[in-house]
Amino acid sequence: MMNRFEEFTTRIVQQVGKKEGPISPVMVNSASFGYGSSETGEGIFEGSIKKPLYARVGNPTSAQLEQILASMEGGIGAIAASSGMGATAMATLSLLKTGDEIISIGGLFGGTYSYFSETLTRFGITTHFFDVDELEAIEGAINTATKIIFLESVGNPNMRLPDIGKIADIAKTYGVAFMVDNTCTPLCIAPIALGADVVVYSTTKIITGNASALGGAVIYRAISEGEDKFKGERYRDIHPFIQKMGSMALIAVAKKRALRDLGMSANGFGSYLTMLGLETLPLRLDRIIQSVERVAHALSDKGFVINHPCLPTHPHHERYRTQFAKGCGTLLTIDMGSKERAFEFLNRSKLITITANIGDSRTLGLHMASTIYRDFDEQTKEFLGITAGLIRISIGLESADAIIDDFTNAAKI
Numbered sequence: 401m402m403n404r405f406e407e408f409t410t411r412i413v414q415q416v417g418k419k420e421g422p423i424s425p426v427m428v429n430s431a432s433f434g435y436g437s438s439e440t441g442e443g444i445f446e447g448s449i450k451k452p453l454y455a456r457v458g459n460p461t462s463a464q465l466e467q468i469l470a471s472m473e474g475g476i477g478a479i480a481a482s483s484g485m486g487a488t489a490m491a492t493l494s495l496l497k498t499g500d501e502i503i504s505i506g507g508l509f510g511g512t513y514s515y516f517s518e519t520l521t522r523f524g525i526t527t528h529f530f531d532v533d534e535l536e537a538i539e540g541a542i543n544t545a546t547k548i549i550f551l552e553s554v555g556n557p558n559m560r561l562p563d564i565g566k567i568a569d570i571a572k573t574y575g576v577a578f579m580v581d582n583t584c585t586p587l588c589i590a591p592i593a594l595g596a597d598v599v600v601y602s603t604t605k606i607i608t609g610n611a612s613a614l615g616g617a618v619i620y621r622a623i624s625e626g627e628d629k630f631k632g633e634r635y636r637d638i639h640p641f642i643q644k645m646g647s648m649a650l651i652a653v654a655k656k657r658a659l660r661d662l663g664m665s666a667n668g669f670g671s672y673l674t675m676l677g678l679e680t681l682p683l684r685l686d687r688i689i690q691s692v693e694r695v696a697h698a699l700s701d702k703g704f705v706i707n708h709p710c711l712p713t714h715p716h717h718e719r720y721r722t723q724f725a726k727g728c729g730t731l732l733t734i735d736m737g738s739k740e741r742a743f744e745f746l747n748r749s750k751l752i753t754i755t756a757n758i759g760d761s762r763t764l765g766l767h768m769a770s771t772i773y774r775d776f777d778e779q780t781k782e783f784l785g786i787t788a789g790l791i792r793i794s795i796g797l798e799s800a801d802a803i804i805d806d807f808t809n810a811a812k813i
Contacts, residue, residue: 405587405682406724413679415468427672428460435488457660463666465675469617473500473599474592476622477651479659480671484583484602485511486664487616491579491598492548494657498524500547504534505553506562507784510772532562542574549576551603554584554728557768558785559707561716568595575629584729592621603674606730607761609684613673615666622647689727691800696732698804708732730759735790742767746811751798758794763803765793
């Protein structure tokens, strides 16, 4: 059987390696860079000379990672960030000001939900939350203050799947920036091809794949030469960037309005480690998605309460078969019914590493209500799909049969 990501296996590994000089990516850890002459320094700051300015706004090792990620996503460029939350903050804050509004769709990782519902609220920015299928309500919530429609490609951890194409059409109709957090589904889903303007990643997860490097990235589409939503009145404050930078304007906006002043910058060593993981992403992800489906079906047949859209009982099973034909990442959830049973299961397992990460080479697990979502009120937990016994599982590279046996023994089913 051909690897479902075959088109990426050659391209990515060739982009990471070099034919001359060091084959492995060159790691640059310098915080500052010499300009050689005052004239060159002036040109670097003015933008006419493309050389490193200062590590807070760019690093040569990170620049190589950015080029690979932009190519992978079909974007015009990318910016590496210090973490996934740093990437989300950079992507959003560069477009927002007091009085603006966000429409947020889907399950949402707890950190993202807190950022939208608590942190941005302190700065006068309002977020409206919707389920993935509330398309009429989403459309009805758009007004002149709406600056961003944001969604996760897969609800983390509620495992609900959005119709990305339909939501992209709504964003296009009303001229609103459309951002997709594609952390769970690199290679599986191509958000820019589906109509997204901006793609956000926590590269800490499956892209690096081994818990060695904290990181994030934002990938941008090009501003069109003709009509473009960012040339409309809604985004009049970034028109000077478009006039100066043309197709690259969104990258310039992010660097000048967020990266430069708030410092969510990637470091060279982290970007180096991320590229080493990226080389094997197509191979790892294909194997893990096969295992996720096998484990979900086998455990469901054994009586586990499994939530994954590969199962016919899932409300988005048909969407999974058609729009997510390459899979939806490493996650599934198990509802053990109570915190006590969830703890017993996690503590008995011989394979699960209990941690808040996902997308690792190892199988990971975490009880949601007592950790990431412990401070959320009951109404919010219900909206996000957090029940008392919910365990989020991120399947790793272990044998699917070994995982099934281990989980069965841990649950004493």
